[in-house]
Amino acid sequence: MSPRRSAASRKAPLKNASLRNSAPIFAALGDETRLRLVAVLCAGGAVSIAQLTSGTAITRQAVTKHLHVLADAGLVQHVKVGRERQWQFEPTRLEEARRSLDLIARQWDQALQKLKMAVEA
């Protein structure tokens, strides 16, 4: 294929482990409905499914599924309170995602810096 070395192996750009861990978090956030749910939950406290549903055009079951997607990504948790199931935001994984974006941004800034220095040299 290519005579040159692979771009992926040439520089070892970011910790692969970090990326592997962050991708599912971004995937969970990559849906408008779920992003809205996260926003609601991080603003309030623990909220029931019925409450979360009443703001949307989709059914309760759809909301439930979205909540499970978020839970699988570790972004929300639930506790059973009486006949309700209350969901709450869990900030740890979101911090991970933030750090990943920060890493990428920093990497980019460094690349620009190097380019600038090379041009000025």
Added chain:
Amino acid sequence: MSPRRSAASRKAPLKNASLRNSAPIFAALGDETRLRLVAVLCAGGAVSIAQLTSGTAITRQAVTKHLHVLADAGLVQHVKVGRERQWQFEPTRLEEARRSLDLIARQWDQALQKLKMAVEA
């Protein structure tokens, strides 16, 4: 359904527009292969498809498709150089995504703060 007001309308937690704009960016980042591509591109400069492919187990066409997904989200751009098409990172949209996560995190911190003050009062 619920006797209470909807959780979504109760607090107007985050700008809906901001979320609507960020969701597609997160969706684009929500795949390990694409996240790797972004990392490679933000570390190096402009890289051809063949180079980007040689680091992976998938085909050139699959890489091409991923690049187009990233391009649709505004995360990468391409320029034609001879018979190659070189792809490069475009940082603007990533900054948007970072700001969204920062907003959510800040919202969460404020909620904790309020809770704390309410408990101490």
Added chain:
DNA sequence: AAAATATGCAACTAAATTATTGCATTTAAC
């Protein structure tokens, strides 16, 4: 010009995602 390289385009497949409906179960309220 011929051969090799880099890419584009199209058809197709398999699997995952999103959302629905219908019914069962648990818990609270009257």
Added chain:
DNA sequence: GTTAAATGCAATAATTTAGTTGCATATTTT
């Protein structure tokens, strides 16, 4: 103890996604 409310579970359907293969086209290189 009925009734109403909140939720869970299962089957299904439509759409999207991720990936492949095969072939065509454009550009270098020799």
